[in-house]
Amino acid sequence: MNPKKFPMPTGMLLKTDDEEKFLPFQNPTTYKDITVELKPNGEALRVYVTADTTPVQRVTLYFADPLPEKAQVLGGVWERGYGDYEWRGYVPHRVMPWYFFLQSGNKTEAFGVHTQPAAMCWWTAESTGYSVYLDVRCGGLGVRLNGRTLCAAELCRAEYEDADGFTAMGVFFSVLSPNPILPKSPVYGANNWYHAYGHATEDDVLREAKALAELTEGLANRPWFIIDDCWQIDRADNYNGGPWRAGNKGFPDMPGLAKKLRESGIQPGIWVRLLWDHSESIPASWRSKRDPEYLDPSVPEVLDHIAEDIRTVSSWGYKLIKHDFTSYDVLGRWGFEMGDELTDSGWRFADETRTTAEILIELYKRILAAAGDAMVMGCNCFGHLGAGLMHLNRTGDDVSGKLWARTRRMGMNTLAFTAPMHDRFFAIDADCVPLTDAIDEMLGMRWLELVAKSGTPTLLSVPASYLNGERKAIIRDAFRRASQPQPTARPLDWHETTCPAVWKLGEETKHFDWTCLLYTSPSPRDISGS
Numbered sequence: 237m238n239p240k241k242f243p244m245p246t247g248m249l250l251k252t253d254d255e256e257k258f259l260p261f262q263n264p265t266t267y268k269d270i271t272v273e274l275k276p277n278g279e280a281l282r283v284y285v286t287a288d289t290t291p292v293q294r295v296t297l298y299f300a301d302p303l304p305e306k307a308q309v310l311g312g313v314w315e316r317g318y319g320d321y322e323w324r325g326y327v328p329h330r331v332m333p334w335y336f337f338l339q340s341g342n343k344t345e346a347f348g349v350h351t352q353p354a355a356m357c358w359w360t361a362e363s364t365g366y367s368v369y370l371d372v373r374c375g376g377l378g379v380r381l382n383g384r385t386l387c388a389a390e391l392c393r394a395e396y397e398d399a400d401g402f403t404a405m406g407v408f409f410s411v412l413s414p415n416p417i418l419p420k421s422p423v424y425g426a427n428n429w430y431h432a433y434g435h436a437t438e439d440d441v442l443r444e445a446k447a448l449a450e451l452t453e454g455l456a457n458r459p460w461f462i463i464d465d466c467w468q469i470d471r472a473d474n475y476n477g478g479p480w481r482a483g484n485k486g487f488p489d490m491p492g493l494a495k496k497l498r499e500s501g502i503q504p505g506i507w508v509r510l511l512w513d514h515s516e517s518i519p520a521s522w523r524s525k526r527d528p529e530y531l532d533p534s535v536p537e538v539l540d541h542i543a544e545d546i547r548t549v550s551s552w553g554y555k556l557i558k559h560d561f562t563s564y565d566v567l568g569r570w571g572f573e574m575g576d577e578l579t580d581s582g583w584r585f586a587d588e589t590r591t592t593a594e595i596l597i598e599l600y601k602r603i604l605a606a607a608g609d610a611m612v613m614g615c616n617c618f619g620h621l622g623a624g625l626m627h628l629n630r631t632g633d634d635v636s637g638k639l640w641a642r643t644r645r646m647g648m649n650t651l652a653f654t655a656p657m658h659d660r661f662f663a664i665d666a667d668c669v670p671l672t673d674a675i676d677e678m679l680g681m682r683w684l685e686l687v688a689k690s691g692t693p694t695l696l697s698v699p700a701s702y703l704n705g706e707r708k709a710i711i712r713d714a715f716r717r718a719s720q721p722q723p724t725a726r727p728l729d730w731h732e733t734t735c736p737a738v739w740k741l742g743e744e745t746k747h748f749d750w751t752c753l754l755y756t757s758p759s760p761r762d763i764s765g766s
Contacts, residue, residue: 238394238395238396239278239279239392239393239394240279240345240393240394240395241276241279241281241393242281242299242301242391242393243299243301244261244263244274245261245274245297245298245299246260246261246298246299246300246365247259247260247261247297247298248260248261248265248272248295248296248297248298249294249295249296249298250267250270250272250292250294250295250296251292251293251294251295251296252270252290252291252292252293252378253290253291253293253377253378261297261298268290269287269288269289269290270285270286270287270290270292271284271285271286271287272284272285272295273286277390279392279393279394280350280390280391280392281390281391282387282389282390282391283295283297283355283370283387283388283389283390283391284385284386284387284388285370285372285381285385285386285388286381286383286384286385286386287381287383287384288381288382288383289380289382290378291374291377291378291379291380292372292378292379292381293371293372293373293377293378293379294369294370294371294372294373295355295369295370295372295388296367296368296369296370297367297368297370298365298367299365299366299367299368300364300365301365301366302363302364302365303338303345303361303362303363303364303365303366304338304340304341304363305363306325306340307325307326307338307339307340307363308323308324308325308338308339308340308731309323309324309325309326309327309330309332309336309337309338309339309361310322310323310324310336310337310339310401310405310653311330311331311332311333311335311336311337311359312332312333312334312335312336312348312358312620313333313571314333314563314571314574314578314618315563315570315571315574315616315617315618315619316571316615316616316619316630316631316632316633316650317631317632317633317646317649317650317653317654318570318571318572318632318633318646319632319633319645319646319649319650319734320572320649320734321649321650321652321653321654321734322649322653322734323339323401323730323731326361326362326363328360328361328362329360330360330361331358331360331575331576332358332359332360332361333356333357333358333359333620334348334349334357334358334620335347335348335349335359335408335412336348336359336361336366337401337404337405337408338361339398339399339400339401339731341399342397342398342399343395343396343397343398343399344395344396344398344399344400344401344404344405345393345394345395345396346392346393346394346395346396346404346405346408347359347361347366347368347391347392347393348391348392348393348408348412349368349389349390349391349392349412349620350389350390350392350412350413351412351413351620351621351623351624351661352597352620352621352623352624352625353388353389353390353593353620353621354372354386354387354388354389354591354593354594354597355370355371355372355386355388355389355591355593356370356371356373356578356591356592356593356618357369357370357371357388357389358371358576368389368391369576370388370389371578371592372386372388372591372593373578373591373592374584374585374587374588374589374590374591374592374595375525375526375567375579375583375584375585375592376526376579376580376581376582376583376584377581377582377583377584379588379589379590379591380588380589381589382589384589386591388591392408392411392412394407394408394411396408400731401731402655402656402726402727402730403656405656405657406656406657406660406724409656409657409660409661410660412623412661413623413624413660413661415624416623416624416659416660416661416662417604417624417625417626417627417662418627418659418662418663419611419627419628419663421457421721422457422691422693422694422718422719422720422721422722423460423556423611423628423663423665423693423694423695424457424459424460424688424693424694424695424715424718424719425448425452425459425460425461425462425502425503425505425694425695425696426444426445426448426459426460426461426462426695426696426697426698427461427462427464427505427668427695427696427697428440428441428444428461428462428463428464428466428697429464429465429507429637429668429697430635430636430637430668430670430672430697431637431670431671431672431697431698431699431702432464432466432699433637434464434465434466434471434473434476435466436463436466436467436486437486437487438483438486438487438488438489438493441461441463441493441497442493442496442497442500443700444461444698444699444700445461445496445497445500445502446500446700447700447703448461448502449500449501449502450708451703451708451711451712451715452501452712452715452719455715455716455719456719457719457720458501458502458503459502459503459715459719460502460503460504460505460556460695461497461502461503461504461505462505462506462507462556462558462695463487463493463504463505463506463507463554464507464558465507465509465560466486466487467483467484467486467487467490467506467507468480468482468483468484468508469481469482469483469484470484470514471484475512475514476509476512477509477512477513477514478508478509478510478512478513478514478515478545479513479514479515479545480508480510480513480545480548480549481544481545481548490549490552490554491551491552491553494552494553494554495553497553498553503555503556504553504554504555504556505554505555505556505557505558505613506549506552506554506556506557506558507558507560508545508546508549508557508558508559508560509559509560509561509565510531510542510545510546510559510562510603511530511531511533511542511561511562511565511566512529512530512531512561512565513531513541518531518541521535521586522535522537522538522541524566524583524585525583525584525585525586526567526568526579526580526583527568530565530566531565532585532586533562533566533585533595533596533598533599534585534586534587534590534595535586535587539598539599539602542599542602542603542606543602543603543605543606544606545606546559546603546606546607546610547606547608550606550607550608550609550610554610555609555610555611556610556611556613556628557603557607557610557611557612557613558613558614558615559603559612559613559614559615559617560615560616560617561615561616562596562599562600562614562616562617562618563616563617563618564616566592566595566596567579567592568580578592579592593618593621596618596621597621597622597625600614600617600621600622600625600626601625603625604625604626611627611628612625612626612627612628613626613627613628613629613630613665614626614628614629614630614662615629615630615665616630617629619631619657619661619662620661622662623661623662624661626662627662627663628662628663628664628665628693629661629662629663629664629665630665630667631650631654631657631664631665631666632646632647632649632650632651632654632666632667633646633650633667634646634667635647635667635668635669635670636670636675637670637671637672637674637675637697638672638674638675639674640675640676640679640680643670643675643680643683644679644735644750645735646667647666647667647683647687648683648686648735648736648737648750649734649735650664650666650667651664651666651686651687651690651692651725651727652727652730652736653727653730654666655690655692655724655725655726655727656724658691658692658724659724663692663693664692664693665692665693665695666687666690666692667695668695668696668697669683669684669687669694669695669696669697669698670696670697670698671684671696671697671698671702671707671711672697672698672699672702673702677707679750681710682748682749682750684696684710684711684714685714685748686725686739686741686748687718688714688715688717688718689717689722689725689741689742689744690722690724690725690741691721691722691723691724691725692724692725693718694714694715694718696711698711722741722742723741723742725739725740725741726739726740727739727740728740728745735750737749737750
């Protein structure tokens with residue numbers, strides 16, 4: 237690795253609630269009561285923003301620093317991939333959240349911001365230079381710093397002798413995320429979403445857990461069963477929110493169910509959506525100004541309420557807690573809709589003095605602290621803000637137990653392009669392996685083989701009725717592999733396709749045929765459900 241210093245920006249675009257102003261950059265640069273200053277921290281560059289009364293929305297720094305004329309570029313995504321990770325040429329308007337990599341010849345260059353920044357950050361790049369955009373808004377309007385100096389982000393840059401980019405990415409991710417928290421042993425087991433889709437009972441869980449225990453008999457590292465959306469007291473087909481302190485009639489005794497799972501040799505896990513809660517006791521002042529359906533995590537009492545939710549399910553005995561939808565419920569958009577705006581304009585959080593990024597980081601900190609000895613898994617959240625605050629994170633959108641084309645689009649792309657992040661930010665979860673009668677068995681088993689050999693979490697979504705002798709033998713072998721530490725899978729054809737088929741799995745190189753022309757592709761917008 238060759239850390240590289242940033243040159244000074246040649247220009248800066250300052251955006252407030254009232255205007256946009258382009259300024260030649262001097263260090264520091266002051267406009268009205270706003271000051272932007274860059275300070276080196278070793279090879280990195282910290283960006284500080286100070287303002288008195290003017291609400292600040294965005295600081296954009298332009299670097300006239302030429303890049304190779306012919307290169308392939310890979311950028312990050314806002315909260316998770318939607319089958320859209322890819323190496324491609326320069327696209328000057330392409331929004332690349334958090335980081336980007338540039339591969340040319342035998343070199344890979346890396347640009348990024350440290351995890352847990354105080355701004356929502358993205359990059360653009362072309363051969364004449366690159367820009368970094370620091371969105372310091374509070375919701376959809378400028379943050380009111382009231383004289384506070386905000387360290388918005390720490391910019392990092394490095395160059396590697398790497399003609400593929402995979403190794404370089406892993407090393408650079410370790411630079412961006414120096415203090416991850418990780419599971420003590422490989423995570424594998426079951427999640428009941430992709431066959432039950434919210435319609436399950438305690439009896440169903442125990443039936444599937446019994447099968448899981450049989451399939452993992454003799455393995456010292458015991459499997460997890462994550463009870464997904466289905467158990468909460470107010471659960472309905474059009475509502476999957478809280479309260480989170482009691483089960484519905486299909487789940488009458490949540491602590492008792494956790495005990496039964498443990499007694500059968502299964503580690504209990506659970507799913508929650510903390511910011512959507514119709515509890516009558518919640519006052520209007522706790523609710524978001526963007527949409528009162530959702531809670532405002534800048535309100536201290538909301539964080540207390542959420543912490544109690546987490547403590548409750550942890551005290552019941554669920555020691556892997558999967559929290560979902562924090563990005564959508566806070567900002568009202570899926571990651572593929574965010575672009576360079578992230579959320580609708582015209583609203584702020586109740587606390588107008590902190591940025592969106594700061595508010596989300598505090599939310600993730602409170603969840604982790606309240607979890608106690610339970611592991612935390614994020615889903616539909618900002619992983620760059622949650623690295624170091626989550627043991628695991630779902631790094632791609634939903635696969636499907638109904639449509640293979642969706643699994644093909646989301647699963648392989650997610651695993652390939654976030655594998656370098658595995659065990660650097662958190663354990664990456666490329667999502668479940670759905671095995672159902674609606675999915676071609678051959679294709680489903682191929683996906684199972686890849687995930688089980690990938691070194692990343694392996695969670696099956698399979699009804700007990702699907703299992704027979706031959707299928708059990710295949711799954712048993714997959715679980716045996718997944719229960720043990722393995723090298724991280726490496727895609728070998730990821731520069732040529734968004735759905736890699738050639739993989740390095742430890743000492744083995746394997747080609748997977750993902751083709752099935754009987755299935756149609758989901759539309760770009762068909763990605764908020766399955």
